[in-house]
Amino acid sequence: MAGLHIPLRGMGAVGESDGAGMTADAVGRLVWKWQKRLHLDVWEISIITVEDVTINDEGHWADVQRRKDSYDAIITIATQQPCERLERTVIHELLHLMLTAKWELSECVYAQIPRRLRKMLQDEERVGEELAVNALARVLMEAYSA
Numbered sequence: 001m002a003g004l005h006i007p008l009r010g011m012g013a014v015g016e017s018d019g020a021g022m023t024a025d026a027v028g029r030l031v032w033k034w035q036k037r038l039h040l041d042v043w044e045i046s047i048i049t050v051e052d053v054t055i056n057d058e059g060h061w062a063d064v065q066r067r068k069d070s071y072d073a074i075i076t077i078a079t080q081q082p083c084e085r086l087e088r089t090v091i092h093e094l095l096h097l098m099l100t101a102k103w104e105l106s107e108c109v110y111a112q113i114p115r116r117l118r119k120m121l122q123d124e125e126r127v128g129e130e131l132a133v134n135a136l137a138r139v140l141m142e143a144y145s146a
């Protein structure tokens, strides 16, 4: 399985079935399951698990960093969240990965335009992508749990 698991905080393993938290190994299996379903297996995904409810002070549950030229990505994810939300978060980050070509193209275009306009367009695009990715992650969860 592709992936590297680096628990950042040692709070002890949390059971997979308790509904509020997942082990790093369980998160890895979940990422691989959805990576295959979404036909993203060309990507080499490393996973950093944070044994907390968020990964940062901004309240984010996860984040993905990606490089399309080498098809490698790092997903950082908070493990202390309800299992269903955690799975939806995994799908969400993988959908961002799917949009990498669009994102890289946008970055090239933004580099050519004035800073003020760039910031406005980037914010608009980010919000649009978040809404689309959230909606699709929800639909995929429902479709596969039906």
Ligand SMILES: [Zn+2]
Pocket (backbone or CB within 6 Å): 092, 096, 130, 133
């Ligand atoms: Zn997102």
